[in-house]
Amino acid sequence: xxxxxxxxxIKNPEAxxxxxxTRLPQDISVTNxxxxxxxxxxxRKMPQEKVQLKAHREQCTEEVNExxxxxxxKTVQKKYKKSGTGKxxxxxxxxxxxxxxxxxxxxxxxxxxxxxxxxxxxxGYDGNGSAELTFDSEKFEQEYKDKLTLNEASAxxxxxxxxxxADYADxxxxxxxxxxxxxxxxxxxxxxxxxISQSEELKNGQTVxxxxxxxxxxxxLEAAFGYEFKDLKDYKVEGLKEVTEYDPFENLKVxxxxxxxxxxxxxxxxxxxxxxxxxxxxxxxxxxxxxxxVVVWLANVVEDLQEKDxxxxxxxxxxxxxxxxxxxxxxxxxxxxxxxxxxxxxSPTPMPTATPAPxxxxxxxxxxxxxxxxxxGPALRSDFYKxxxxxxxxxxxxxxxSLNRELTYSDIANLSARGLSFARNEMMxxxxxxxxxxELADYFKSTSWYQETVSPEVFDAQGLTSIVEANASLxxxxxxxxxxxxxxxx
Numbered sequence: 001x002x003x004x005x006x007x008x009x010i011k012n013p014e015a016x017x018x019x020x021x022t023r024l025p026q027d028i029s030v031t032n033x034x035x036x037x038x039x040x041x042x043x044r045k046m047p048q049e050k051v052q053l054k055a056h057r058e059q060c061t062e063e064v065n066e067x068x069x070x071x072x073x074k075t076v077q078k079k080y081k082k083s084g085t086g087k088x089x090x091x092x093x094x095x096x097x098x099x100x101x102x103x104x105x106x107x108x109x110x111x112x113x114x115x116x117x118x119x120x121x122x123x124g125y126d127g128n129g130s131a132e133l134t135f136d137s138e139k140f141e142q143e144y145k146d147k148l149t150l151n152e153a154s155a156x157x158x159x160x161x162x163x164x165x166a167d168y169a170d171x172x173x174x175x176x177x178x179x180x181x182x183x184x185x186x187x188x189x190x191x192x193x194x195x196i197s198q199s200e201e202l203k204n205g206q207t208v209x210x211x212x213x214x215x216x217x218x219x220x221l222e223a224a225f226g227y228e229f230k231d232l233k234d235y236k237v238e239g240l241k242e243v244t245e246y247d248p249f250e251n252l253k254v255x256x257x258x259x260x261x262x263x264x265x266x267x268x269x270x271x272x273x274x275x276x277x278x279x280x281x282x283x284x285x286x287x288x289x290x291x292x293x294v295v296v297w298l299a300n301v302v303e304d305l306q307e308k309d310x311x312x313x314x315x316x317x318x319x320x321x322x323x324x325x326x327x328x329x330x331x332x333x334x335x336x337x338x339x340x341x342x343x344x345x346x347s348p349t350p351m352p353t354a355t356p357a358p359x360x361x362x363x364x365x366x367x368x369x370x371x372x373x374x375x376x377g378p379a380l381r382s383d384f385y386k387x388x389x390x391x392x393x394x395x396x397x398x399x400x401x402s403l404n405r406e407l408t409y410s411d412i413a414n415l416s417a418r419g420l421s422f423a424r425n426e427m428m429x430x431x432x433x434x435x436x437x438x439e440l441a442d443y444f445k446s447t448s449w450y451q452e453t454v455s456p457e458v459f460d461a462q463g464l465t466s467i468v469e470a471n472a473s474l475x476x477x478x479x480x481x482x483x484x485x486x487x488x489x490x
Contacts, residue, residue, distance in 0.1 A: 129202035158223035265286035384419030
């Protein structure tokens with residue numbers, strides 16, 4: 001029999017046409033046995049109008065296929081330029097499926113070639129590339145907005161085949177009816193429709209494949225809208241920049257000299273060509289004791305190495321525990337000689353004791369114009385301490401050992417909100433960080449030890465050691481508490 005809607009020949013009669021979903025007249029349906037007898041019978045012929053319809057359809061199909069074979073473009077390997085951001089955009093191979101107003105027919109369904117609407121974006125470098133798959137919903141909508149229509153009969157038939165439940169079929173059909181066909185299709189295709197076989201640590205020459213996350217969803221869309229999806233083709237990764245990965249700390253040697261409590265650290269660079277261009281420095285490398293932790297930092301700007309020399313630095317710093325310092329030899333104390341007994345001497349008349357003059361303090365003004373006292377060094381400022389009572393002892397550092405051990409509340413209890421802000425930034429300054437805040441920049445430049453080696457942007461991107469991160473968090477929480485939830489210096 002033939003479908004009265006699309007004209008397709010149906011050898012196994014069903015309630016619905018398998019091609020367009022049109023309900024078939026029940027009085028025309030016949031069994032396979034009867035149909036076989038009809039085809040074998042030489043005395044009974046097919047109705048003339050159906051013979052003509054079938055011949056016309058076969059002729060149209062041949063014309064479409066012949067025209068498509070003549071006009072379909074050949075696949076050409078396209079060369080892509082590298083962008084300034086280091087990304088390579090690779091559109092997945094485009095194959096046209098519409099020619100002269102006709103659609104290429106594939107297994108009696110119109111085909112949507114999804115390769116035309118998905119784009120694979122590569123970033124990174126060879127051996128550590130990343131892939132991201134995106135769907136162009138605007139392009140898809142422009143092409144199919146007026147072509148997608150809901151075939152309720154086909155959607156219902158698919159639903160009944162899944163659950164054998166009429167209520168379930170009604171729910172599926174009503175769901176499709178509630179939304180615009182193009183919106184339904186775009187929402188499905190752009191929301192994690194495909195999974196990439198591997199999206200990280202990619203290298204040139206590797207093959208990436210794509211798998212539909214829900215075959216049931218794909219089947220439902222094909223049944224509801226009468227289209228069949230042509231899945232994404234495998235993609236061979238290419239165009240990732242070739243670079244050299246380099247760990248500057250792999251063969252770095254750090255030696256400690258001196259005695260326990262007064263040790264120093266020295267860095268010996270690796271013996272290779274790349275390290276000739278590198279500079280290292282150790283923060284807080286004086287008065288070291290066994291068990292202390294020092295941080296060795298790479299002074300170079302890693303972005304410059306990548307841009308100029310195609311070198312990817314895998315690490316920018318390393319923590320090293322101090323060890324091997326000898327214990328200091330105690331100085332022997334000579335035994336006192338016996339004192340001979342002296343004749344009694346009359347006690348002299350006691351002289352009046354002069355009252356000692358107070359230590360001279362230098363008065364400065366902070367940025368708000370308030371006068372502050374600075375005693376014997378930039379770190380001994382009265383506005384750094386609660387009630388202006390200076391309890392610090394080091395003239396150069398607010399908290400001298402903040403880089404080497406985790407602080408407790410008792411270590412910061414006497415500091416004011418401003419003192420906590422300067423002490424927190426003091427750790428970053430000792431690691432060479434620059435400052436855009438003029439007040440902080442001026443203060444640290446007034447110290448004898450400060451040297452800016454890293455821009456604020458590069459420093460903040462590198463991350464902190466566990467000790468520095470813990471101490472900074474402790475001081476910031478107390479600063480916010482003392483200052484009404486705001487930072488003293490922003």
